[in-house]
Amino acid sequence: MGGISKRYDATQALRDVAFSAESGVVHALVGENGAGKSTLVKIITGAVQADTGQILVNGAPTRIESPLAAQRLGIRVVHQHVSLVPHLSVSENIHLGAMPTRIGGLWIDWRAAHERAERALEAIGFSGIDVRLPVSSLSLGQRKIVEMTKACVVRPRVLIMDEPSAALSFDERGRLFDLIRQLKSDATSIIYISHDLDEVLEIVDRVTVLRDGMIIGTMPAATTDKRQIVEMMVGRVVNDIFPDRQAQPSQQEEVLSLKGLSCGSRFDDVSFTVAKGEIVGLYGLIGSGRTEVARCIFGADQPTSGEIQLKGHVVRPRSPREALKAGIAMLTEDRTRDGLVLFLSTCDNISLANFDRTSRYGLIQRRRQRAMVTEKVAELGIRPKNIDQPVRSLSGGNQQKVALAKWLLARADILILDEPTWGVDIAAKQDIYEVIRRVAADGMAILLISSELPEVIGMSDRILVMRRGRLVGEVPRRDATERNLVALATGSMG
Amino acid sequence: MVSTTQKWWPTRSELRLSWLDLGLIAALVVLVIAGTWFAESFLTQRNFSNLLRQIVANGLVSLGMLIVILTGGIDLSVGSIVALGGVLFAGLTDQIGIGPAILVAMAAGAAVGIVNGTAIARFKLQPFIVTLATMGIVRGIVFIYTETPIVPAHAGFRDLGSSVVGLVSVGMIIMLVCYVLGWIFLNRTPAGRATVAVGGNEEAVRLAGINVNRTIVLAYTLCGVLSALSGAILVSRLGIAQPSLGVAYELDAIAACVIGGAVLGGGGGGVIGTFLGVLTLGLINNLLNLMGVKSFYQEIVKGSLILLAVLIASRRKR
Numbered sequence: 075m076g077g078i079s080k081r082y083d084a085t086q087a088l089r090d091v092a093f094s095a096e097s098g099v100v101h102a103l104v105g106e107n108g109a110g111k112s113t114l115v116k117i118i119t120g121a122v123q124a125d126t127g128q129i130l131v132n133g134a135p136t137r138i139e140s141p142l143a144a145q146r147l148g149i150r151v152v153h154q155h156v157s158l159v160p161h162l163s164v165s166e167n168i169h170l171g172a173m174p175t176r177i178g179g180l181w182i183d184w185r186a187a188h189e190r191a192e193r194a195l196e197a198i199g200f201s202g203i204d205v206r207l208p209v210s211s212l213s214l215g216q217r218k219i220v221e222m223t224k225a226c227v228v229r230p231r232v233l234i235m236d237e238p239s240a241a242l243s244f245d246e247r248g249r250l251f252d253l254i255r256q257l258k259s260d261a262t263s264i265i266y267i268s269h270d271l272d273e274v275l276e277i278v279d280r281v282t283v284l285r286d287g288m289i290i291g292t293m294p295a296a297t298t299d300k301r302q303i304v305e306m307m308v309g310r311v312v313n314d315i316f317p318d319r320q321a322q323p324s325q326q327e328e329v330l331s332l333k334g335l336s337c338g339s340r341f342d343d344v345s346f347t348v349a350k351g352e353i354v355g356l357y358g359l360i361g362s363g364r365t366e367v368a369r370c371i372f373g374a375d376q377p378t379s380g381e382i383q384l385k386g387h388v389v390r391p392r393s394p395r396e397a398l399k400a401g402i403a404m405l406t407e408d409r410t411r412d413g414l415v416l417f418l419s420t421c422d423n424i425s426l427a428n429f430d431r432t433s434r435y436g437l438i439q440r441r442r443q444r445a446m447v448t449e450k451v452a453e454l455g456i457r458p459k460n461i462d463q464p465v466r467s468l469s470g471g472n473q474q475k476v477a478l479a480k481w482l483l484a485r486a487d488i489l490i491l492d493e494p495t496w497g498v499d500i501a502a503k504q505d506i507y508e509v510i511r512r513v514a515a516d517g518m519a520i521l522l523i524s525s526e527l528p529e530v531i532g533m534s535d536r537i538l539v540m541r542r543g544r545l546v547g548e549v550p551r552r553d554a555t556e557r558n559l560v561a562l563a564t565g566s567m568g
Numbered sequence: 569m570v571s572t573t574q575k576w577w578p579t580r581s582e583l584r585l586s587w588l589d590l591g592l593i594a595a596l597v598v599l600v601i602a603g604t605w606f607a608e609s610f611l612t613q614r615n616f617s618n619l620l621r622q623i624v625a626n627g628l629v630s631l632g633m634l635i636v637i638l639t640g641g642i643d644l645s646v647g648s649i650v651a652l653g654g655v656l657f658a659g660l661t662d663q664i665g666i667g668p669a670i671l672v673a674m675a676a677g678a679a680v681g682i683v684n685g686t687a688i689a690r691f692k693l694q695p696f697i698v699t700l701a702t703m704g705i706v707r708g709i710v711f712i713y714t715e716t717p718i719v720p721a722h723a724g725f726r727d728l729g730s731s732v733v734g735l736v737s738v739g740m741i742i743m744l745v746c747y748v749l750g751w752i753f754l755n756r757t758p759a760g761r762a763t764v765a766v767g768g769n770e771e772a773v774r775l776a777g778i779n780v781n782r783t784i785v786l787a788y789t790l791c792g793v794l795s796a797l798s799g800a801i802l803v804s805r806l807g808i809a810q811p812s813l814g815v816a817y818e819l820d821a822i823a824a825c826v827i828g829g830a831v832l833g834g835g836g837g838g839v840i841g842t843f844l845g846v847l848t849l850g851l852i853n854n855l856l857n858l859m860g861v862k863s864f865y866q867e868i869v870k871g872s873l874i875l876l877a878v879l880i881a882s883r884r885k886r
Contacts, residue, residue: 374775398777412775415768417835422761427776429758438756480776 087113088287091127095232095263100254102266102274102295105284106307106525106560111267114284115234118265119151120144148231152222152238154267160210165191167209168224194227195219199249199256215242222250226257233257234265239273240361251277269359271300271566283307300566308527308556316532317504317511328386329519330371330402330488335380340366341543343380348488353510353520355534357527359563363543364523365407368490371521372404373397385487398427403486405478407493407523413477414465421447421461423476428483450479455505471502478506488519495529507533527556539563582755585840588829588880592844599851607858615854617735621805623850624729624739625650626820627843628798630828631743631750632791633821634842638754639787640767640834641688641695646795646821648706649677650814653796655710658718658809661725670728670800677796678789680706685785703818710811718809729805739801746794751839753790763787767834823870824849827877849873 088110095101103111116122118129120138128135131147138144158167165187166173174186191205200219209217218238225233235254239247254277257264268274274281275295282292283306290306327350335344341363348354358364369375371382373391381388384400391397394404406413414423424447425432432443447461454475458468465473474494481489491510495503510533514520524530530537531554539547539562547562560566585593603610629646636643653673660669680702687698729739736744754760762783765773774780795817803809822832828845830837852873856866 372775393777394775395777395779404775406772406775412769412771415765415772417768418765422765425761426765426773426778429761429778433758436757436759437752438758438761440756484777 088117088124091284091287091289093282093289095265097231097261097263098258099280100258100264100266100278102268102278102281103284104268104271104274104281104303104307106527109284109307110287111284112236113287115151115236115265115267118144118232118234119149145228148228149234150225150228150230150232151234152218152225152236154236154240158209158217158221158224161208163208164203164205164212164220167220168194168205168227170224190227191223194223198223198226198253200246215246218242219246222253226253229260230262232263232265234267236267237269237361238266239268239270247273269361269564271303271564274303275300300561300564304557304560304564304566308560316528317508329384330521331383332367332371333381333383335367335370335377335382337366337370337375337377339543340375341540344540344545345380346538346545346548348519348521350487350519351514351517352536353514353522353534355530355537356521356523356540357525357530357537357559357563358540360525362540362563364540365492366543367540368404368492368521368523371397372402372490374404398484398486401487402490403427403481403484403488404490405481405492405494407496409473409477414473416466417464419462419464420451420456420468420476423465424450424461424480424483427480431483431485446483447479450483454479454509469499469502471498471505474498475502475506478509482509482513486518488521489513490521490523492523493525494522495524495526527559530554530559531556541565578751578755583840586829589841589844591880592828592841592848595848596844596851599848599855603851603855603858607855610855610858613735615858617732617737619850619854620735620740621729621737622854623846624737624743624805625798625802625814626817626824626850627743627846628746628794628801629817629821630824630842630846631746631839632794633818634825634828634830634837634839635750635754635763635787636695636791637822637825637830637832638764638767638834638837639784640770641784641787642699642822642832643684643788643791644696644699644818645680645684645703645706646791647814647817648703648710649680649792649795650799650802650817651710651811652680652706652713653677653799654803654809654813655714655718655799655811656796657800658720658725658803659714661720661722666722666724666728670797673796673800674793677792677794677799679792681789681792682785684792685788688788689781689784714809714811717811718803719807720809726804726807729801729803730807737805739805742797742801746797747839747843754839759783759786820849820870823874826874826881829881831881 091114093114103114105111113122117124118138120140120143123139129138130136136147138147159170168191169187174183174190175181176183188205192201195201195203195205200223203212203216203219209220212220222238239250242250254264266274266278278295280292281295281298281303283290283303285307328347329350331347332345336342344367346354356364366375370377373393373396376392382390384402389400391400391402410416415426421444425443429438432438432446444461451459451461456472456475456479465476468476478494494510495506498506510520522530522533531551535551537549537551537554537559538545539549539559541563549558609615629650633643633646653676656673656676657669660672684699684702687693688695727738729737731738733741754764762773762778763786766780766783770780799814802813824845825837825842826832827848828837828841828843830842849870852869853866856869
């Protein structure tokens with residue numbers, strides 16, 4: 075494929091990308107979160123269409139208009155997040171849409187379905203899953219295997235694997251690699267997407283690095299190393315859109331302190347503190363457990379062990395409501411999914427977490443409410459100024475500011491920000507950074523979760539790094555570089 | 569210091585009618601003209617005072633239904649609650665008096681609403697199934713209470729539905745008061761704003777530190793209370809309380825809400841639209857009756873109207 079570009083509203087997701095997959099070659103696609111890997115995969119699999127550029131299949135220009143069209147061309151995906159139907163059996167999922175039937179398609183031949191499913195599992199080297207069980211009763215790793223079986227059973231010509239090893243055990247991972255070698259010898263072309271660079275270098279033949287929607291380079295795996303790849307992944311100048319740090323935080327007054335916090339398989343034994351007026355960055359790749367830690371602090375999930383202290387007192391919020399009462403606020407990662415009520419107005423959305431301050435005797439005091447909201451709208455520079463406009467009609471940057479304003483008004487002691495500038499244009503980013511700095515200077519403790527390196531480094535006083543559910547490092551601001559953070563986060567130290 | 573003056577009344581922007589509202593008003597005008605043309609008894613004071621009395625039952629149920637629909641739910645048990653409220657009111661008036669009887673009826677409606685809301689919010693059951701179940705259970709309870717129609721002897725029994733102040737009945741006045749209170753609830757109270765927000769994005773509301781379960785239980789409770797009140801006013805108008813009262817009322821209520829712009833599954837709708845929906849539906853029923861159209865044809869007209877309303881709403885969204 076060549077000259078592929080794709081725009082989403084205000085962001086250019088891909089810019090003039092050329093990429094090729096040859097049969098019998100394992101081709102890795104690496105890049106930071108948001109580099110454009112998913113968009114590229116979506117275009118190849120027909121989920122979205124490129125704005126410009128063309129795709130060649132076996133040398134012939136082809137339009138891939140839908141996922142179905144992609145499947146007909148022999149393109150299959152093993153998704154990062156398993157896409158199976160949970161309450162259907164393993165066999166049904168493997169054969170979805172192509173169940174073996176009798177009497178001219180009127181009757182499902184269950185015995186044949188189960189047998190074929192079992193054979194398919196064996197063929198790819200993972201037997202030992204009961205194909206009659208519903209997928210919902212399987213472990214995450216087993217589901218991943220079923221997903222892979224489903225993709226392989228049709229003998230794909232191009233197989234895209236998005237983080238295929240993420241939920242697998244060490245042993246399963248070994249067998250995954252065997253499978254990949256086998257597919258390779260069958261002349262399948264494999265596109266392999268992973269954050270784990272060790273893994274990438276072990277199994278792939280060629281590596282392509284994407285950054286900011288552009289191809290930075292493609293090279294044979296044999297002639298490169300982790301250091302070079304990391305440099306290509308991050309190699310950009312930290313532009314100075316970050317306001318200067320004025321006041322130094324007082325390290326004495328601890329606001330939040332975690333002691334050995336764990337939550338099942340999501341993260342384990344996480345301990346750190348955040349002081350008054352301090353901005354602590356929490357960096358990690360997607361799936362490293364950073365969002366999960368934040369959700370536990372905010373009471374959206376329950377930790378399995380360990381404790382959370384707020385200003386020296388142990389708190390155990392069982393719901394966001396209790397967390398908020400204790401003084402913990404959190405700006406969630408995905409504003410449209412769980413941050414905003416899109417059809418309601420700016421005023422309603424900002425008020426949502428603040429009714430205790432704007433109402434009396436169970437009635438909203440409109441004038442006070444509107445004055446408060448209007449003040450924040452001016453402070454954050456939200457456009458349009460009309461607070462009765464539904465937030466659906468606002469730009470991404472302004473929506474994010476509305477979500478932030480809601481939490482600024484909540485008067486918390488600690489504010490957790492999960493990807494506060496995700497999908498936001500530069501100008502709005504700058505506004506948001508300034509506001510964060512200002513509230514920190516006023517004494518708010520801030521935990522900043524971000525997968526954008528310049529942001530973490532530019533904003534934080536200290537940076538914590540997580541990898542695979544564990545805290546793997548703490549880097550003071552002066553020592554932080556993109557390279558050492560990525561090295562920590564991908565486990566490619568030294 | 570920010571002024572703390574309350575502002576109960578709607579501001580001009582809140583009263584601005586949506587295109588759908590204006591469309592409904594246009595439809596109402598057309599219906600009135602058509603009525604005058606086709607049915608000579610249509611444009612009479614008698615007919616209008618009849619009409620205004622008839623729409624009260626559906627009006628109150630629809631208001632309750634609207635609140636539930638705004639949370640993203642649905643309440644199929646309203647028809648049975650109408651019957652429950654009706655028979656309790658009629659059955660108790662002679663013993664304990666009108667006021668207490670109404671309160672008992674409304675409390676019974678609230679109890680059903682609490683059961684509905686709790687099952688849906690706390691146990692995460694689907695509103696459709698839960699209220700389908702309570703629809704049957706409550707209807708059964710009504711028949712256990714009385715298998716034969718009740719005709720109370722109390723002198724004031726019929727006042728609620730029949731006595732007239734000016735052009736409008738007492739029941740109509742009660743309904744209008746409920747609509748005003750409903751508007752204030754949905755637009756001026758934290759609980760009401762939370763109700764509207766839950767239907768848009770439940771997770772965002774939960775993360776904003778609002779008790780989502782309580783919000784949902786409250787919505788079904790209000791719906792139960794309004795349905796029971798509707799039942800009481802209905803039997804007062806009819807002068808007789810049959811245990812089969814209110815069958816299929818849920819359909820008319822859902823229809824009125826949808827015609828008035830409410831979105832099933834949450835995310836849109838309001839008191840003004842629902843009021844217009846109730847009026848439109850009532851007017852159509854009235855007109856078809858006067859024209860002597862058989863009731864099954866009326867069902868066809870109503871069904872088509874609902875499809876049309878939903879179609880218009882979905883077109884506008886794109």
